[in-house]
Amino acid sequence: MPRLGSVQQKIPCVFLTEVKEEQSRKRESQQFQVVATENVNPIALESNVESALATEKLDGTCSFVSIYKEQPYLWARLDRKPSKQAYKRFKKHQSTSKSCKGFTWNVEEDFKTVPAAWVPAHRVQHYNGQPIPDDHGHIPGWVPVEKDDKQYCWHSSVVDYDARLGLVLQPSAENEDLLEITVVPLADLLGQTLELIGTNVNGNPYGIGTKKWPVHFLVAHGSVRIRNPPPVDYHELRSWFQDSQEGRVEGIVWHCDDGSLVKLHRHHLGLRWPDGDTLLNARPVVVHVDVMVREYDISSKDLFTSFSELNGHNFLRLQDIKFDP
Structure with missing residues (x-):
């Protein structure tokens, strides 16, 4: 199996790119676009990208689990x-x-x-x-997420440093089509990079939670795999993004055998994102969060408690998750 790479640097595009002097589809303030050419990047060829593991590129903010204050901590990306x-x-x-x-x-x-x-x-x-x-x-760099840091409040909502747990969204081990919301010891995530996704991250392209009841998760990079991905060919990939159900993703990240990472974003191909429903928010999900419920005032109830109360529940789609007031 290809080795899963850690996202510590900007990932190069699987194709060579060029700059076009036109309004960016990705950033409103940017008056140019970086677009893919039809030529495969030599970096990808050297890393044997055709045998790499293709995974879904998730639209959130990059995080990292490493030691701080002598225990596993979540770190936020800060360049x-x-x-x-x-x-x-x-x-x-x-x-x-x-x-x-x-x-x-x-x-x-x-x-x-x-x-x-x-x-x-x-x-x-x-x-x-x-x-x-x-x-x-x-x-590029990292800063540790403290419990009461308002700047990183959505990061801190998915970790419990007292219990040393993280709230994780991942494919079920029994059924890859099914997602599960679960808790994972932070020690098990040491050295990994993960994407924080949810209600208040990057405009919430997955439609998760609501403003009244915001919901966020950590998703380990490389954990959401793309089955039967198209070959690394410009036209076949563009057709896949446009016409297939599996192509309703922000992009693809290839994890190569040598640990290298290469990616392709819809914007590299001149395609919109998001564009209607996404593949992730339409997937079924089960809640497997069984933690000791502590005494909370209802106004300060956290995600761990809320999901513990939903333990065992199934939802037809990720975007259907909601908490009763």
């Missing part, structure tokens, strides 16, 4: 970005040289401050003890 003045110099260099290469950063002076507990992502290159920005001028 260290340049100051406005430094970014202007970077963009001027890009415009003049038509390349990101050759620009010199002063990491201590050019970048915004980050929390003291921030750490750079794995495989970020260092020079003289300082992390080096990537081609986009960012230093």
